[in-house]
Amino acid sequence: MSTVLLLEQLLNGLQFGVMLFLMAAGLTLIFGVMGLINLAHGSLYMIGAFAAASVAGFTGSFLLALMAALAAAAAAGALIEVTVIRRLYARDHLDQVLATFALILILSEGTRWLFGSFPLYLDVPAWLAGPVRLPGGIDYPRYRLAVIAVGLAVAGGLAWLIAGTRLGIRIRAGEADREMIAALGVDISRLYTLVFALGAALAGLAGALVGAIQSVQVGMGEPVLILAFVVIVIGGIGSIRGAFVGALLVGLTDTAGRVFMPILMQPLVGQQQAATVGSALASVAIYVLMALVLLVRPAGLYGRA
Amino acid sequence: MGRERIVNAALAVLLLGVPLWAHWAGEPFTITLATRAAILALAGVGLNLALGTGGLVSLGHAVFFGLGGYAMGILAHHAQTFTPLPLWDLPGTKSMPVIWLVAITGGALMAALIGALSLRSSGVYFIMLTLAFGQMCFYFAVSSPTYGGEDGLSIWVRNGFPGLNTLDPLQFFLLAYAVLMAVIWAMARIKASPFGLALAAARQSPARLDAVGARPFRLRLVAFVISGAVTALAGALFADLNRFVSPSMLSWQTSGELIVIVVLGGVARLYGPVAGAILLVTLEHYLGGISEYWQIALGAALLAVVLFARGGLIGALAGRPVAHD
Known part of the structure; x- marks a missing residue:
């Protein structure tokens, strides 16, 4: 019983972590390349979920819904970048925080x-519904397994994109020295729009995938x-690898906390309160993890100090 | 400085005059709105010392605001249920001065703790750390079933102040207004003091400050503590105004709104938060009456201020885009 429970929770943590990675990857990329702190990233996640839910409602196709989520979030991201975000790159963090906070208000109320x-x-499609039996005799929801697979595939794809393609070279060059690559003839403002749209699309995909669970x-969003922020702070702001490791750490910590905290709290506060108190304390556990990481490595696990 | 002084005086008179007029015209709700503006302005004045003068972008000031609120809620809760406080077996209280003292002390201690940990970092890491501590406190409040958990705490009757009838809207407003003016006066003294000048220097050029032997970390920590204490005092008043406190006072949206108040009015301006709070409460009331989606307009106004009018309302009125402090 306990090993099965443990493995199941491990998978749940992995699934949550992979979702967080999709969010955190965009955030950390945008910060690394453009030096922008984007609070409105959660709104792009929401846009993806809404696009997916409405397209699935019209057509009944889950794949079309996912594509709609990607397209809608990328388009919204590009639009926001061209109209607002572009003016913020040269500004200080306060202006960036405020302007993107304003965007949250506008996008949330607009939605x-x-x-x-x-x-x-958003319903889980029939071909992904139901449990699947894993080796070891664990019944695990097929959809969640698919989400883990998609997340890992995207992580792999992103690693290849950054390390092995022309666009990736430009992105890395943009992180290292933006004046130089502009001087070398790369259209920097198009690159920025592209990176922002890419990050937005990842957030939209995460929103659509989670939309079928919640x-x-x-x-x-x-x-x-906020969890994605914790992830990139743990991983080191600007590092994709850090975002991946941080996302898995946070996902596993959160899931473990949610399962085990109520059990641990039961003798202290009694059966009825244990669930509420435990789950709230589990949320605190993530921030304790972050504080510990920052005490040992102030710039995060993979950050450049 | 001349024009800004005139603007400041006009704001102070406006904030006092409107509720006096409302009292004469028999519109108590307007007095409540003005009280709300005065209290939010007080919270903004607290944040402005860290954010404006110190250049510390704290996305976690809701912690102090909510802590003040809970200081009021918990003390009054124990007083109205005639139960002792969980620690030291002391009774609760319905007396505002005592509550304020507890809120200020609590806010200062919490700010010292959060500041000591977060101020080691800077830039984005500082923003994220303050945000994270804020979320931590938020979830902590949600998880405390003794004090209402997610639902928060209500108190039945507003707390008392010696010599005043706080149930009368005008008297409560005048109390909040007096506190606001006293704190603004103190802030003006702080900003003009050697400490205030050194703090501003720590924002403008930390390396030079280091070179002359002052320590930016200590200056910032002291500023953060004062800032947290003032915001906590505002939180206690705010909870008393609503006779209610809930974890939403600790939410990160509240932190965002506090920054909005400071920036709408004008960062690092003495009366910036007053202008910002009046503007926010007015927008909230009138636009909220026109459409339930008024936050779209608030967002657009905010974007416009950030992108095109960096001095905020006071900057626009007093004519200088950036404050020289």
């Missing part, structure tokens, strides 16, 4: 205006956004 306050639902509603 509420279009779709209303009631949550939408409900799709306004404000769904902000809790994930």
Whole structure:
């Protein structure tokens, strides 16, 4: 029983971590290349989820819904970059925080205006529904397994994109010295728009994938956004590898905390309160993890101090 | 300095005059709105010392605001249920001066703790760390079933102040207004003091400050502690105004709103938060009455200020884009 439970929770943690990575990768890329702190990243996640839920509602196709999420989030990202974000690269962090906070207000209320306050639902497609039996006799939801696979595939793809393609070379060059690559004839503002849209698309994909597990509603992006911030701080801001390791660490810590904290709290606060107290303390565990990492390595695990 | 002084005086008179007029015209709700603006302005004045003068972008000031709120909620809760406090077996209290003292002390201690840990980093890491500590406190409040958990705490009757009837909207407003003016006066003294000048220097050129032997870390920590204490005092008043405190006072959106108040009015301006709070409460009330999606307009206004009017409202009125402090 306990090994099965443990393995199941390990997979849950992995699934959550992989989702966080999709969010954190975009954030850390945008910060690494453009030096921008983007609070509105959670709104792009929300846009992806809403696009997926409405397209799935019209067409009934989950794959079309995923593509719609990617396209809508990328388009929204590009639009935001060209109209607002572009003016913020040379500004200090305060201006960036404020302007992207303003974007959250606009995008959240705009979405509420279009779709209303009631949550939408995105169904898991029939071919991914139901459990699958894993070696060792564990029944695990097929959909969550697929999410882990997609997340790992995207992580692999992203690593290849950064390390092995022309675009990746430009992105890395942009991180290292933006004046120089502009001087070498790379259209820097197009590169920035592209990177921003790429990050947005990843966030939108995460939103759509999670949308089939949770409900799709306004404000769904902000809790994930804050966790993604914790991830990139742990991993080192600007590092994709750090984002991956940090995401898995946070995902596993959060899941383990949610399962074991209520059990640990039971003798202290009694059965009824244990669930609430335990899950809230599990949320605190992540921040304790972050504080510990920063005490040992102030610039994060893979950060350049 | 001349024009900014005139603007400041006009703001102070406006904030006092509107509720006096409302009292005469028999519109108590307007007095409540003005009280809300005065208290939010107080919170902004606290944040402004760290954010404006010190250049410390704290996305976690809701911690202090909420801590002040919970100081009020917990003390009044024990007083109205006639139960002793969990520690030291002391009774609760309904007296504002005592509550304020507890809020200020609590805010200062919490700011010392968070500041000592976060101020070792800077830039984005500082923003993230303050945000993370804020979330930690938020979840801690959610997890405390004794004090209402997610639902928060209500108190039945507003707490008392010796010699005043705080249930009368005008008297409560005047109390909040007096606190605000006293704190603004103190802030002006702090900013003009050697400490305030050194703090501003630590923002403008930390390396030079280091070279003359002052330590930016200590200056910033002291500023952060004062800032946290003032914001906690505002939190206690805010909870008293609503007779309610909940974890939402600790949420990161509250931290964002506090920054919005400071920036809308004008960063590092003495009366910036006053202008910002009046503007925010007015927008909230009038736009909120027109459409329930008024936050779109707030977002757009905020974007416009960030992108095109960097001095905020006071900058626009007093004519200088950036404050020289």
